[in-house]
Amino acid sequence: MKLTLKVWRQKNASSNGNFETYQIDNIIEDMSFLEMMDVLNEKLTKENLQPVAFDHDCREGICGTCSMYINGKAHGPLKGVTTCQLHMRSFKDGDTIVIEPWRASAFPVLRDLIVDRTAFERIQQAGGYVSVNTGSVPDANAIPVAKAHADTAFESAACIGCGACVAACKNGSAMLFVSAKVSQYALLPQGNVERADRVLRMVAQMDAEGFGNCTNTEACEAECPKEISVSNIARLNREYLAASLSK
Amino acid sequence: MTLDSKAPKGIPLAEKWKSSKFNYKLVNPANKRKYDIIVIGTGLAGASAAASCAELGYNVKTFCFQDSPRRAHSIAAQGGINAAKNYRNDGDSVYRLFYDTIKGGDYRAREANVYRLAEVSVNIIDQCVAQGVPFAREYGGLLDNRSFGGAQVSRTFYARGQTGQQLLLGAYSAMNRQIKAGMIKSYTRHEMLDVVVKDGKTVGVIVRDMVTGEISRHAGHAVLLCTGGYGNVFYLTTYARGSNATAIWRAHKKGAYFGNPCYTQIHPTCIPVSGDHQSKLTLMSESLRNDGRVWVPKAKGDKRKPEAIPENERDYYLERKYPSFGNLVPRDIASRAAKEQCDAGHGVGETGLAVYLDFADAIKRMGQKAVEAKYGNLFDMYKQITGENPYTTAMRIYPAVHYTMGGLWVDYNLMTTIPGLYALGEANFSDHGANRLGASALMQGLADGYFVLPATIGDYLADVERTAVSTNSPEFDEAEKAVRQRIDTLLNIKGKKTVHEFQRELGLIMWEYCGMARNDAGLKKGMQLIQALRDEYWKNVLVPGEAAELNQNLEKALRVADFMELGELMMRDALERRESCGGHFREEFQTPDGEALRNDDEFSYVAAWQYQTQSAADSILHKEALDYEFIKRSQRSYK
Numbered sequence: 001m002k003l004t005l006k007v008w009r010q011k012n013a014s015s016n017g018n019f020e021t022y023q024i025d026n027i028i029e030d031m032s033f034l035e036m037m038d039v040l041n042e043k044l045t046k047e048n049l050q051p052v053a054f055d056h057d058c059r060e061g062i063c064g065t066c067s068m069y070i071n072g073k074a075h076g077p078l079k080g081v082t083t084c085q086l087h088m089r090s091f092k093d094g095d096t097i098v099i100e101p102w103r104a105s106a107f108p109v110l111r112d113l114i115v116d117r118t119a120f121e122r123i124q125q126a127g128g129y130v131s132v133n134t135g136s137v138p139d140a141n142a143i144p145v146a147k148a149h150a151d152t153a154f155e156s157a158a159c160i161g162c163g164a165c166v167a168a169c170k171n172g173s174a175m176l177f178v179s180a181k182v183s184q185y186a187l188l189p190q191g192n193v194e195r196a197d198r199v200l201r202m203v204a205q206m207d208a209e210g211f212g213n214c215t216n217t218e219a220c221e222a223e224c225p226k227e228i229s230v231s232n233i234a235r236l237n238r239e240y241l242a243a244s245l246s247k
Numbered sequence: 248m249t250l251d252s253k254a255p256k257g258i259p260l261a262e263k264w265k266s267s268k269f270n271y272k273l274v275n276p277a278n279k280r281k282y283d284i285i286v287i288g289t290g291l292a293g294a295s296a297a298a299s300c301a302e303l304g305y306n307v308k309t310f311c312f313q314d315s316p317r318r319a320h321s322i323a324a325q326g327g328i329n330a331a332k333n334y335r336n337d338g339d340s341v342y343r344l345f346y347d348t349i350k351g352g353d354y355r356a357r358e359a360n361v362y363r364l365a366e367v368s369v370n371i372i373d374q375c376v377a378q379g380v381p382f383a384r385e386y387g388g389l390l391d392n393r394s395f396g397g398a399q400v401s402r403t404f405y406a407r408g409q410t411g412q413q414l415l416l417g418a419y420s421a422m423n424r425q426i427k428a429g430m431i432k433s434y435t436r437h438e439m440l441d442v443v444v445k446d447g448k449t450v451g452v453i454v455r456d457m458v459t460g461e462i463s464r465h466a467g468h469a470v471l472l473c474t475g476g477y478g479n480v481f482y483l484t485t486y487a488r489g490s491n492a493t494a495i496w497r498a499h500k501k502g503a504y505f506g507n508p509c510y511t512q513i514h515p516t517c518i519p520v521s522g523d524h525q526s527k528l529t530l531m532s533e534s535l536r537n538d539g540r541v542w543v544p545k546a547k548g549d550k551r552k553p554e555a556i557p558e559n560e561r562d563y564y565l566e567r568k569y570p571s572f573g574n575l576v577p578r579d580i581a582s583r584a585a586k587e588q589c590d591a592g593h594g595v596g597e598t599g600l601a602v603y604l605d606f607a608d609a610i611k612r613m614g615q616k617a618v619e620a621k622y623g624n625l626f627d628m629y630k631q632i633t634g635e636n637p638y639t640t641a642m643r644i645y646p647a648v649h650y651t652m653g654g655l656w657v658d659y660n661l662m663t664t665i666p667g668l669y670a671l672g673e674a675n676f677s678d679h680g681a682n683r684l685g686a687s688a689l690m691q692g693l694a695d696g697y698f699v700l701p702a703t704i705g706d707y708l709a710d711v712e713r714t715a716v717s718t719n720s721p722e723f724d725e726a727e728k729a730v731r732q733r734i735d736t737l738l739n740i741k742g743k744k745t746v747h748e749f750q751r752e753l754g755l756i757m758w759e760y761c762g763m764a765r766n767d768a769g770l771k772k773g774m775q776l777i778q779a780l781r782d783e784y785w786k787n788v789l790v791p792g793e794a795a796e797l798n799q800n801l802e803k804a805l806r807v808a809d810f811m812e813l814g815e816l817m818m819r820d821a822l823e824r825r826e827s828c829g830g831h832f833r834e835e836f837q838t839p840d841g842e843a844l845r846n847d848d849e850f851s852y853v854a855a856w857q858y859q860t861q862s863a864a865d866s867i868l869h870k871e872a873l874d875y876e877f878i879k880r881s882q883r884s885y886k
Contacts, residue, residue: 012796030521030634038526038747045745045791045800053799055314057487059527061628062412063318085631110458111797118435121315125427129420130379134299134697135370137377141334144388154381154406157413161317190379 001027001093005040007052008100010109013116017109019098029089033076034059034066036088053112061085061225064160067167068113069100074164074223082162082225102163104172106210117163119209120177126205127198128181130190149187156183158226165220165228171212176220178206179236180228186239196243203240250504250855250871253658254359260345260877264363267659268702272709279304281713284704285452285467286310287439287494289422290319291415291689292672293473295696298421301430303701308465309422309431310454312438312489312802317419320475320487321692324411325532325625326395327403328375328689330368335392339400341365346878348687351397351577352652352680353829353845354880355507355853357873359659364678367698368690372404374697378417382406394537395685397577397885403686408532408624414689418696438802440730442470442498442668445722448711449667453723453730457802460795462730464723466716468708469667471700472498473692476651476673478511480810480817481762482754484648485517485530491806492813495655495674503663504855504869506656506676508813509821512683512830513763514649515581518632519601528647529632531604531625533685536574538609538618539642541565541581543602547592553603553641564588572885579682579830579843580885582646586763587841589645601643610638646763650688652679652830653820656855656871660703661695664855667707671695676853681829734794737804742787746804749784753777753807753814761818766834770822774815778862781811815863816856823868826850838882847880 002025010017024043027036034056041051057065066083070076076086091097099113107115145153157180165176182199185191191198214233221230255263274282282305286297289311301307313319331344344365349356372390376382383391383405392401406413425431434454441453443464451466477492478484499505516531542563544556564584566573576584585602588594595601610618615638619626626637633643655663655670657677662669672692679687760773784807792798827836827843828850836844852870859865 028522028524031524032526032632035524035526039524042745042747045747045789048791050791051800053797057313057318057489058320058323059488060323060485060529061631062323062409063313063320063487064315065313065318080627081631085628087631087634089634114797117314121423121433121435124317124420125423129424130377131424132374132377132421133302134295134374134421134701137373140332140372140376141389143376145384146388147384147386150381150384150388153379154383154413157381157406157416158409160412161315184381185379188379188381190377 001088001091003027003091004096006096006098009052009112011111013108013110027088029087031088032059032084033070033086033088034084053114055114056084059084062160064162067102067115067162067164069102069167071098074102074167075225080225080227102167104166106172106174107163107166115163119211120161120163120174122209123174123178123202123205124181127194127201130185131194143189145188153184153187156180156187156228156232159228160226162225164223164225166211168219168223169212170217170219171215173214173220174206174211175214175233175236176224176228176230178202179232182239183232183235186235195239196246199236199239199243200247248664248869250656250869251658252357252871253660254357260358260362263359264366271702271706274705274709276304278713280306282306282469282708282711283308283467283716285465285470287452287470287472288319288474288674289316290321290473290475290672291418291692292674292696293319293471294415294418294422295693296471296473296671296700297431298418298425299697299701300704301425301428307425307431308434308467310434310437310439312436312457314435316422316433316435317416319415320490321415321689322412323487324689325408325530326534327393327405327410327686328371328414329395329402329686330372330404330690331365331402332369332372334390335401337400339402343400344368344402347398348678348684349680349878350883351684352682353843353883354680354847354851354875355828355873356678356680358875358877360678363699364691364694367694370698371690371693375414375417378420380406380413380417393534394575395533397575397684405534408534408622411689414693418693439494440497440805441726442501443722443726444501444665445720447666449665450716451718451723453726455730458797460793460798462727464718464727466718468711468716469669469704471669471671472655472674473671473696474674476654477813478648478651480753480814481648481757482751483520483525483528483758485514485528488527491809493806493809495670496809496813498655498663498665498668500858502665502858503668504656504857505653505816506853506855507653507820508817508856509761509824509831510652510681510829511648512578512650512652513582513646515578515585515646516604516644517647518629519596519598519643519645529628530647530649531629531642531644533578535604535622535625538621539574539604539606540608541574541602541604543588543593543595553595553605554607562593569885576885577682577684582763583832585646596643601645603641604644605641606637607641650683652676652681652683656853660706661700662703662707667711669700669704671700681831733805734801737788737790737801737808738794740786740788740790742789744787745789746800746807749780749788750803750807750810752780753810756780757814757817761821764832764834765821767822770818774818774863777811777815777818784808784811812861812863816866819863819866820854820856823854824850845882
């Protein structure tokens with residue numbers, strides 16, 4: 001198929017960016033979206049032009065590295081899929097595809113489609129852990145965990161930290177990301193001891209990083225490639241309220 | 248230099264690790280903060296080692312090329328992690344896990360190392376559960392297990408099909424806690440480009456900031472390379488696109504011996520190649536073989552849909568050839584059997600390079616819901632990539648490069664032949680012999696990082712001066728200069744072929760001559776082809792952009808240059824090993840029914856290669872003899 005691509009180009013964090021338009025041919029249905037981008041980059045390289053910088057690594061939907069805002073949607077048109085797992089069979093000959101980086105003030109653009117997501121790192125460092133040292137732990141089966149709790153905790157823990165929730169949100173809110181980690185630990189006995197401190201610290205860091213507030217539009221859940229549920233946000237609010245009152 | 252494995256000898260197996268830990272020198276808690284440890288790579292091995300060393304009180308710096316430690320490729324491991332807990336009461340024990348791992352590795356691993364691995368496996372599960380890793384559980388609230396290829400007990404702990412992700416996030420959380428505490432300084436989007444050695448000891452690294460292109464020096468009393476495997480030398484693999492061999496190859500060039508480079512694991516259950524555009528292969532967890540049945544049509548070139556082929560016209564060849572292990576034979580055996588079927592004309596799909604993995608029976612037996620609960624995410628992934636629905640038609644699978652058992656040679660303490668330089672996880676050669684069993688990679692990465700290295704490193708540091716290492720030395724000057732020159736050279740060639748084209752070509756040569764089956768003539772030819780390709784690379788590669796900017800082509804060009812040298816060494820190693828064992832199959836050496844034919848009299852050793860020039864023909868082979876004190880070696884059989 002033949003496609004027209006409108007791609008955001010920006011040399012570095014301090015320069016202004018703009019859209020460039022590229023025509024691309026011989027794209028086949030079985031290609032992944034990133035393989036289509038590889039074809040574009042090979043073409044640009046051969047023409048002595050700068051290839052488009054984009055983040056990617058595992059290309060199997062789990063590392064959370066790839067981003068891309070495609071035709072106005074984080075990770076493109078499909079539900080529950082990362083950009084690397086999106087295939088060209090989702091598009092048709094003659095389509096125009098607009099490709100942008102994540103847009104959020106807490107995620108500055110580093111180059112082209114690559115953004116700086118280290119704000120997420122600092123939120124995790126603020127409290128996304130259980131304080132146990134290597135070696136000083138009880139037998140794994142010493143503390144039973146109800147299967148339902150373990151399964152729900154797993155579903156929250158499945159977040160890949162890609163940032164699509166922030167990009168999809170009109171407020172640039174990171175509530176889904178933060179709530180997934182808070183929920184995982186709130187649901188497990190191992191996370192119980194530091195439960196109150198954790199939620200307060202993580203939320204404080206989230207605010208300090210400049211992420212927006214949640215206004216319950218649920219765009220985050222709709223565009224999350226791992227379909228993390230907004231019920232995590234409800235749990236985060238309850239945890240935060242309980243922790244604030246207990247202080 | 249004679250290779251000393253430093254594995255304790257002459258004491259019972261079960262005492263070796265305990266006695267070593269007692270005999271290691273210790274560093275006083277107040278002195279630990281005077282030592283700087285540099286960790287390169289933050290996957291399971293790196294993140295767990297960094298967190299554990301920081302907890303002990305050492306100063307730690309970590310470097311990863313990703314934008315977060317959480318993205319290291321350990322995250323993609325699907326199936327699970329082994330541990331000899333015997334929670335199922337099915338006859339498992341530390342000794343059995345040890346035995347299975349040695350046998351699975353085709354008797355080419357060190358006994359003492361493997362026993363230690365089996366021993367600490369139980370602590371790993373305890374540690375991860377305490378961190379809040381949400382493993383699969385049963386209704387009673389206790390941990391669930393499943394069985395995995397190459398074992399007849401259920402000892403694999405798992406978190407749906409995302410075990411690697413959950414374990415990595417656990418190690419990452421432990422790391423984050425230490426970053427917060429100021430004990431770890433984490434550098435992301437930074438790539439190590441050289442190791443600095445002074446007076447025979449490791450003193451630091453040279454690193455490139457991948458956003459600004461800035462080159463910087465970092466000094467440390469010890470450096471841990473936890474950078475994973477080098478399978479991307481084959482180009483089309485299940486590795487992440489960024490996975491590379493640069494750190495270990497640079498270390499090799501500075502004097503670290505490379506162990507068993509030819510031992511590569513080709514995983515049997517991957518989604519087949521669909522065309523030339525393909526950039527990577529996707530693995531489908533081996534756990535699928537618990538319930539899926541592997542088959543091909545009995546008739547050659549049968550183009551009917553799988554569901555239209557009647558039962559009596561199908562060949563369930565694994566069940567036929569290996570009745571006691573059936574579909575659960577180890578990976579090397581399953582991969583070779585698939586290749587054999589395809590070579591004989593029974594392959595399916597458009598390319599004929601695929602076999603069926605069929606769940607029709609499992610769905611009949613357990614119902615679609617149960618299959619969904621167990622494998623749902625894998626089935627979704629298959630559907631996403633191929634556009635076919637595996638609930639209604641059989642999956643097509645084919646082997647793909649997945650793991651490298653080879654890596655930097657390390658002694659029992661995980662130290663390379665350069666004092667102060669360690670290698671952990673897939674980056675070392677240590678515990679899997681010639682073939683790794685499923686669910687053992689996560690186990691080894693975490694064993695090395697949480698339990699082994701933190702115990703062994705004190706023994707080295709206790710004798711190292713506590714004063715801070717300076718980056719102001721001729722050795723650092725020279726290493727930095729060499730890195731800058733290499734970058735400038737690559738950028739200034741301004742040739743006609745892209746890095747991508749060279750990488751693909753290298754991959755095709757490797758797959759053709761050093762893949763699932765190897766022979767003398769092919770390996771010799773392959774070495775020549777690589778030499779020619781390498782010469783062309785340094786004359787004709789096209790790397791756009793500049794050094795002082797975010798330049799993904801430059802990153803790749805530096806990595807591919809190293810792969811070009813490593814690939815040739817793999818072939819040389821495969822050529823010298825005139826036997827078949829595990830993942831290394833030499834066509835000249837096979838049993839009458841086509842199984843790998845080992846030669847213990849001549850090849851029961853670890854090949855440790857010493858670097859000489861960029862041509863592997865000049866490399867020097869050192870042999871570490873493998874003595875089996877406890878296990879009686881036999882022809883491996885899964886029949």
